[in-house]
Amino acid sequence: MIIRARAVVTMDGAPVRNGAVAVSKDRIVAVGTFSEVSAQYPRQEIIDLGEQVILPGLINAHCHLDYTCLRGKIRPQKSFTDWIRAINAEKSKLLPEHYVASINEGFAEAKRFGTTTVANLTAFPELIRRVPQTSFRTWWFAELIDVRSPNRANELIDSALEFLKSEENYGLAPHAPFTASDNLYHRCQKAGKGVLLTTHLAESREEMEMFRDASGPLYEFMRSIGRDMEDCGDGTPVQRFLSVVGSSSLKPFNVHSENEWLVAHLNELTERDFELLEKLKPKFHVVHSPRSHEYFNHSRFSFKRLHALGFNICLGTDSLASNQSLSLFAEMRAFQHKEPQISPEKILEMATVNPALALSQQNSLGRIRPGFRADLVAIPCAEAGDVFPEIVAFDSAISWRMINGKA
Numbered sequence: 461m462i463i464r465a466r467a468v469v470t471m472d473g474a475p476v477r478n479g480a481v482a483v484s485k486d487r488i489v490a491v492g493t494f495s496e497v498s499a500q501y502p503r504q505e506i507i508d509l510g511e512q513v514i515l516p517g518l519i520n521a522h523c524h525l526d527y528t529c530l531r532g533k534i535r536p537q538k539s540f541t542d543w544i545r546a547i548n549a550e551k552s553k554l555l556p557e558h559y560v561a562s563i564n565e566g567f568a569e570a571k572r573f574g575t576t577t578v579a580n581l582t583a584f585p586e587l588i589r590r591v592p593q594t595s596f597r598t599w600w601f602a603e604l605i606d607v608r609s610p611n612r613a614n615e616l617i618d619s620a621l622e623f624l625k626s627e628e629n630y631g632l633a634p635h636a637p638f639t640a641s642d643n644l645y646h647r648c649q650k651a652g653k654g655v656l657l658t659t660h661l662a663e664s665r666e667e668m669e670m671f672r673d674a675s676g677p678l679y680e681f682m683r684s685i686g687r688d689m690e691d692c693g694d695g696t697p698v699q700r701f702l703s704v705v706g707s708s709s710l711k712p713f714n715v716h717s718e719n720e721w722l723v724a725h726l727n728e729l730t731e732r733d734f735e736l737l738e739k740l741k742p743k744f745h746v747v748h749s750p751r752s753h754e755y756f757n758h759s760r761f762s763f764k765r766l767h768a769l770g771f772n773i774c775l776g777t778d779s780l781a782s783n784q785s786l787s788l789f790a791e792m793r794a795f796q797h798k799e800p801q802i803s804p805e806k807i808l809e810m811a812t813v814n815p816a817l818a819l820s821q822q823n824s825l826g827r828i829r830p831g832f833r834a835d836l837v838a839i840p841c842a843e844a845g846d847v848f849p850e851i852v853a854f855d856s857a858i859s860w861r862m863i864n865g866k867a
């Protein structure tokens with residue numbers, strides 16, 4: 461099958477005008493101008509998308525589809541800890557069937573906005589089998605919290621893996637250093653080769669206050685629910701994280717793990733943190749969620765400094781308990797608003813090429829290249845000029861998509 465359109469954005473150099481993509485089964489087999497591709501693959505079914513641009517399906521590097529039903533339910537709070545209390549109150553009203561419906565609704569919405577792959581954290585891995593098989597490409601991360609039961613880390617991981625193992629792609633998500641024990645982090649790092657790892661880190665000022673100063677609303681809240689606060693008052697969240705996941709036989713800034721870390725947020729950083737992050741080897745991947753960031757009014761995200769240090773920075777929507785939609789186009793625009801000097805092409809990389817690398821799929825997702833998975837989307841393209849600004853400005857539901865070779 462050949463799909464033709466006004467332009468094809470391959471993410472390998474300039475867009476191809478009057479471009480085409482040849483697809484066989486679930487793979488891309490050729491990309492180029494329509495005349496090149498149709499000469500190479502004659503007698504193929506041709507789908508002509510007309511005045512549209514074909515681009516790689518977008519990849520959401522951090523979301524929680526469990527909470528799609530919480531859209532608009534929690535107003536921005538002055539305190540991050542109050543938001544935690546508010547989401548806990550909302551969650552207490554939900555039953556398993558609500559979460560299943562929420563996840564399905566999330567898939568449908570992400571699809572409408574041109575997303576074809578999600579890194580989705582779920583607090584309920586046992587519900588995955590109740591979600592009907594969709595054509596969506598999903599990395600299921602079991603979100604693990606053991607703050608109320610610090611001796612159950614092994615049990616939590618074993619039970620999560622039992623539900624995850626039947627999935628094609630999965631990983632583990634010890635929630636954050638304030639809710640997950642050292643043992644939980646250590647065990648996740650030993651879960652097996654290829655199990656991806658993700659966590660929330662240095663998200664809020666209150667997390668910084670808790671770890672660095674042993675004070676503040678999050679400190680008081682965590683203490684009130686019985687957390688052992690011995691690890692507070694001795695360094696920032698980043699320093700705490702690196703001391704936990706770093707190998708004791710190596711310097712603390714060497715993360716020793718069979719698996720790579722995908723770290724969400726990283727908003728609150730001190731100069732000492734930057735010194736450590738500069739030395740860190742290997743660098744972890746970073747997910748920034750611009751609209752959730754704005755909702756919480758976090759400190760400015762240090763995109764330039766982190767990028768200059770070599771961090772692979774991706775975009776994610778986070779959950780609809782702190783965002784209005786699952787559109788990565790809207791995230792790209794919100795990011796562009798804060799960082800107008802970054803080119804639209806580089807911004808699109810943060811929703812395609814960069815998250816593909818973070819998921820270790822740099823050889824199969826995020827680009828339109830022979831041998832890659834046929835995950836494609838198309839949006840209208842009016843201008844004959846630069847298509848990248850048009851892509852970032854796109855603000856609607858997409859008209860055509862293909863996931864795994866199926867349109």
Ligand SMILES: [Zn+2]
Binds near residue numbers: 779
């Ligand atoms: Zn999150």
